Amino acid sequence: MADVADDVQQALSAMGEPTRFRIITLLAERPYAVGEVAEALGALQPQTTKHLQALEAAGVVTVHRLGRRRVAQLDRGVLGGVAAHLAALAEASPDDIALADYGRAVDRDEALVAAGNAGRTLRFERELPAERRAVWSAWTDPAKAAQWWAPRHFDVTTFELEPKAGAQIRVVLREGDGAEHESRGRVESARVGRLVFTLAPLDPAGRPLFSARHVVTMTGRGSTRLSLSIEVTDVQPGAAAAVAGLEPGWSQLLDALTDFLAE
Template identity: 55%
Template sequence: MAVESDRVHAILAVLAEPTRFRIVETLAIRPHTIGEVAAVLGALQPQTTKHLQALEAAGVVRIHRLGRRKLAYLNRAALDEVAAWLGGLSVATPDDVALERYADAVAATEARISDDPAGHATTLRFLRTIPAPPARIWEAWTDPRLLARWWAPRHFEVEHSRLDAIPGGHVELRLREADGARYASAGTVSAAEPGRRLEFTLAPLGADGEPLFDAVHELTLSGRTRCRMELTIRVAGADAAAAPMIAGLEPGWTQLLDALADVVARRP
């Protein structure tokens, strides 16, 4: 793959020169003699020869000698290789799709907040059925070692996590991005019934250390060998500046709960 990429880069570098690109366009119609190419360019033949030699060295053009004539033609296979490589870059990744959806969600959230000057309120609900007893799901929410394995969206790392599953307990989360940027959230546990129900606040903190909005999270667990896990998040008191964070709750928690299910499935 690296060899192919290097070859494509070399071809693109040659094609970046305007005169050589024009030569390729000319040869795409049909093969030309060097003299014909020079005539199309309005250039001297020695200059044209140098450009053709550069294209030939990169594998884009081939020179066929027919007696005293030199005929230049395209190596279409090399251009097919470039086209295939560029085509691969054009295929959207899951991250691209998620980013597009996130941008749409931010715009929609900003519009709703602007229509609600008293403070935007929204409710999100997530439901998962996980093939494990509720006690194991509860452990994933409350054991710091397990919590750190799933409580971060893609491309983030958990620097610190804490959820004290007792009324009045602390909820703390600090994430780090690849560029070193850090994001802190905090809250408090208001209710805890081990293996059954957990209610807590959790919201991102501003530069002053204060929550940027109110967000109440209610987790309920039911079932025996298969756990029905439901998470409800109620957000209130947000302004337009918080729109990107509120819009990120749905895709963010979707990733988190998928990761939680994976952690539980892998745990002996």
């Protein structure tokens, strides 16, 4: 793959010069004699020859020596390879799509926060490939929870949770650039199969951006049916990005939980 990328970069570098790009456009019609290329460009033949040599060295153009004539022709295969490489780069990744969706959600929630109408209840369902006690442990054992309790491109640096009423919860997530995001809350009730807690992100001053009450239930034998509801209230100004991130963030967390249990 590195060799392909190097070839593409070399071709693009040669083609990027304005006069050479005009030559590429001209040769896209048909092969031209070098003198014809110079005439079409309004340039001297020695200058045109140098440009063609650069394109030939990059593999974009082939110059055929036909006796005393020299005829330049595009290498369509090389151009096809460049086009395929660029087309692959142009394909949206899942992260591109998620970021675009998140941007639209932030715009929506900024308007809702401004109108004082940003509260909501989110609901998630998952069928998990583990029995109920294993799922319970994945939620309540800090060492295990820290392995899945982070969206993509984040890491858990701190995870504090004790499954008993009144216990404090503290979660710190770190982005790739080193920025950290802290959330705090408290356990309301905890028994195997049902966990109720509050957890909300903090602003730079350490104040909750909103109130978020989480109710997790785990039912079934063999595999486990997990239900999560999150009731969001008391949304503060400036909380739109955090509120908008709840739905995609928890979707990613539950996907990570599913993968963790499957392993």
